[in-house]
Amino acid sequence: MYYIGVDLGGTNIAIGIVDEKYKIIRKGSVPTRPERGVDAILDDMAALSYRLLGETGLTLDDISWIGVAAPGTANRDTGVLEYANNIPFLNYPLSERMSSLMGGKTVYIENDANAAAKAEAIAGVGAGYPYFIMITLGTGLGGGIIINGQVYSGFNFAGGELGHMVIEEGGRPCTCGRHGCWEAYSSATGLSKITTDHIVKAREEGTPTIMEDMIGGDLSRVSARTAFTAMKNGDRVGQEVVDEYIKYLASGIVNIINIFQPNVLAIGGGICNEGDYLLKPLFDRIWKETYTKEGTPRTEVTIAKLGNDAGIIGAAVLGL
Ligand SMILES: [Zn+2]
Structure with a gap:
């Protein structure tokens, strides 16, 4: 199985397909352009995810879940991005919206610094x-x-x-x-x-x-x-x-x-x-x-x- 990881930043949205050994097998990025609003950003996140799946010959069936790391306060329990720095998310139901764009897959969210720490804890120097x-x-x-x-x-x-x-x-x-x-x-x-x-x-x-x-x-x-x-x-x-x-x-x-x-x-x-x-x-x-x-x-x-x-x-x- 594989996972989709979305690094949502104020400047760029970087997305990768990650395998069970925590290696990125394919990645890409698009500009965030936060001024166009949150729904357009979500549409781009989904579009890039599907493009990467296509380029790797995978389908949603090969994906266990999708994770999104965002700057700000991310409520892990509700999937609501309560606040984000430099991106106009305010109490936005990010997990629910992204899931509906991605065939109902489970979508987890987390603050970006916490997510980076979890990456190092699991796949890096903290393993x-x-x-x-x-x-x-x-x-x-x-x-x-x-x-x-x-x-x-x-x-x-x-x-x-x-x-x-x-x-x-x-x-x-x-x-x-x-x-x-x-x-x-x-x-x-x-x-x-x-x-x-x-x-x-x-x-x-x-x-x-x-x-x-x-x-x-x-x-x-x-x-x-x-x-x-x-x-x-x-x-x-x-x-x-x-x-x-x-x-x-x-x-x-x-x-x-x-x-x-x-x-x-x-x-x-x-x-x-x-x-x-x-x-x-x-x-x-x-x-x-x-x-x-x-x-x-x-x-x-x-x-x-x-x-x-x-x-x-x-x-x-x-x-x-
Ligand atoms: Zn301070």
């Missing part, structure tokens, strides 16, 4: 462990808590928002309305903001930094890579940015480890491409600060391995 947590460092900071293969998200499906714990009271403003959330520091967006602040400060103090040349003096060209690249070239300001970023990232990870003590904590997102430049100082800080002492088995902190496919695979395994 075989009962307690698994994943954080994804992207535009925001997504979190997923998996216990015995199942998503933990509280009684109302809105839990597991690890990025919205405050690590700096009264700190940077967050998209959620609070100040000092972990996401505002440790997401890719947060890293860009820390970088921008340090460049501005260097200007004021007359401290030279190669980051000025890298961005051509234009602060809007700062990215999550700017400071790491500068640091690798021996830039002192770049090094300060990376140190500060790792301090906040480690602080949040240590909080999570101290609360949950998962077998494995996986980190996903483009920043992981920095490899040991990120991980070595991060691990040094984490093990200095965690509550567990010598001799106690420690959480394995590692890089997630499914990359961009985690959304599709996570959606596909929602019925497990």
Whole structure:
């Protein structure tokens, strides 16, 4: 049997047909274009699913179920997408609508960060462990808590928002309305903001930094890579940015480890491409600060391995 996994994002709808070994045998994507409304988006999700079935020579009879991962609050019990970021879903009966377009197949829904975590827990670096947590460092900071293969998200499906714990009271403003959330520091967006602040400060103090040349003096060209690249070239300001970023990232990870003590904590997102430049100082800080002492088995902190496919695979395994 096979599963259909739908990764519904604000920009693209990515869909894959996944086999029982959790391999994507065929995938495709179409633009979401959220402004055209939810029904048109659902029609495209169904049309692409049928196209992929046709291309693989499969029919709906070969499909066990369909899973949909969406940004926002997804009620697993009712199949209602209660709210979504950047897509105009509000209390939308997504499972029911998609099922009616797909020959009555069962349709599961889940928050996208939770689905990505479930993918890694079942088919990635968390496979075989009962307690698994994943954080994804992207535009925001997504979190997923998996216990015995199942998503933990509280009684109302809105839990597991690890990025919205405050690590700096009264700190940077967050998209959620609070100040000092972990996401505002440790997401890719947060890293860009820390970088921008340090460049501005260097200007004021007359401290030279190669980051000025890298961005051509234009602060809007700062990215999550700017400071790491500068640091690798021996830039002192770049090094300060990376140190500060790792301090906040480690602080949040240590909080999570101290609360949950998962077998494995996986980190996903483009920043992981920095490899040991990120991980070595991060691990040094984490093990200095965690509550567990010598001799106690420690959480394995590692890089997630499914990359961009985690959304599709996570959606596909929602019925497990
Ligand atoms: Zn927040």
